[in-house]
Amino acid sequence: MNSFERIKNELGEKARSWDEKNPRNLFVDVAAGDIPSACERLFNAVRLRFIIVSGTDTPRGFELLYHFSDDGHGTVITLRTLLSDRQNPQIASITPIITGASWIEREIHELLGVKFTGHPSLKHLLLAEDWPEGKYPLRNDHEK
Amino acid sequence: MKNELNNNSKPDATSRCIIPIGPYHPLQEEPEFFRLHVDGEKVVGIDIDLGYNHRGIEKLSEAKHFDQGLFLVERICGICSTSHPLAYANALEDIGGIEIPERARYIRSIIGELERLHSHMLWLGLAGHFIGYNTVWMWAWKYREHILDIFEKISGNRQHYGMIKVGGVRRDIETADIPWIEQNLDEVQRSVDMFRGAVMDDPVIRARTKGIGVLTPEDIRNYGGVGPLARASGVNIDIRRDAPYAAYNLVQWDVITYEGGDIFAKAVVRILEMTESIKIIRQCLQRLKTTPGPIDAAITELPAGEGIGRHEAPRGEVFHYVRTDRTNRPVRHKIRAPSFVNVATNEKSVIGYHIADALIILAAVDPCYCCTERTSVVDCDSGRQLFSGRDMIRLSQERTAQLRKQV
């Protein structure tokens, strides 16, 4: 089976749908509740390399993309999830699984206002301590 | 900012005290804030304080059209200036399914490898200074000038070359200029050979750097470490080979790895990579002589979609994710520089070592501070016995002098 098939098999029912954009990019839709276990499979079972998480404010809610690199095949596997509760967007932290996720979760928290439950310390990474509470620069409604 | 105390004071062996590195040390380019917690002379903890360089570039990019965005991301980091445009262009070309002309592929690799050369050379100089080899610093920066001269010949600028555009490159390399470029490369190769001998065979440098600041392959994996940092721990990853782009799969070269994960390994990987970079550039220049055609696919618009672009920058994988909507501006532009994952490894690599080694361990990550934000190691819980950044360098250099007597 090709490398994408293997990923789909590992994720099983957690993969609600997938999009093979081209031979190098696979995007897989995953429910927010399944993100930690899906990341755990990719990181520990398939041994993919964690790249980063991208967070985007969209009309349907806050979209999080968890990017992993399959260096052996030269491909990127991205898990996509949507947090539709705009008032209180939150998802379980994957820092307990992948140490390297700690900083990006802090960054998304301060720039987009998403809460990562179970993160050891969601303090500011980049913004000054006195940055106004509730002002998230990467949200579409943020005024300069 | 805390006042510096008496620079001559020694640490109290029974107290836990904090040592500031930085800020604004002239030889550390940006204010860095690493907070080292020490027990006597041993480092037992580190806090990393970022944000001193955050300029909100991802948000700025949403207001710029794609061509402007390339100039914007070039300025994320001066040292790996072309790395971000290369990755951004790769992401946009991924969205558009665009193949760039063959000449452009060679020119992109030439610029990318020239950048690796100047960046590694710069690091070599700074590292040399930190451990007390000031001749290494002066020589490395002197030979680096040859590379900047080549950049100026090709692009018109020593730094921030503005060479990348969607669909190709902005300027061609004239065949008539190639012999001059090769002459300058010969000078650089001579210096690389000299450094290789000087660094790898020097028993004092070995004593100073072997077994220091070790990162295991597992550490690398847990942090998502990339680049020479990873390859020095034997982790065999390199985007140029794993997910080729530009001319990297059109010419012959080797990925450099080394075992040990210590400072020595990190220096060796960078030095040997320089030889590979020169190899790549020479082959690309030869191919340019016999490859006619345009340097630009003349792209005027991009479809809606999302794409990913990567480049193996001098410090490791640069990753750009872009979402488009048929306008000429990105809806979302996520940028991850290699230092974002690499600098975090300091949480592991500096613990348990002597404070005199802390500076070189932190520098061995080759942090592109501006890519990530500066980190500062400063924490004064008791306010006693602070060492300034200059003191850290002095400590580091004295350590080398001590070892020289023993070796």
Place this chain on the structure above:
Amino acid sequence: MSVKTNALTKSLFAFHAACSPCNNCDIEILDALTPRYDLERFGVQLVASPRHADVLLVTGAVNKKVVHHIKKLYEQTAKPCFVVAIGGCACSEIIFRDSYNTCGPLDKILPVDIYIPGCPPRPEAIIAGLVKLIAKLNAKDAVPPAQQSGQKL
């Protein structure tokens, strides 16, 4: 010309402070010190502490976290201390002008005496700018023009 100004223009002790730069200006400043460009022949030397500085060489945009530090650093310098804004970001913010995290060009934060634009300015341009500063000092009293006009921080 006062004795102080005379002493100043013989050797200028410069403290290099980076705010939120991309680093290229900083590298070109250090390059200016290497033998090829040799800034030291004009009597300019880098010092390790702002307290010893006659001149502050400042690079980079000024972001909201670093602004407090650069102000404090300026306060620590012995007066008179001249401020040189090096590079497009310090001079005018250039492409970072609309950022949510920057505070304006350097002269909104500190009194600036010399502007050296460029992205980055070449070592020759940095030298030319500092030579202009020295000429300015030779022509006037030792109080920086920006401080003469009573411009507030």
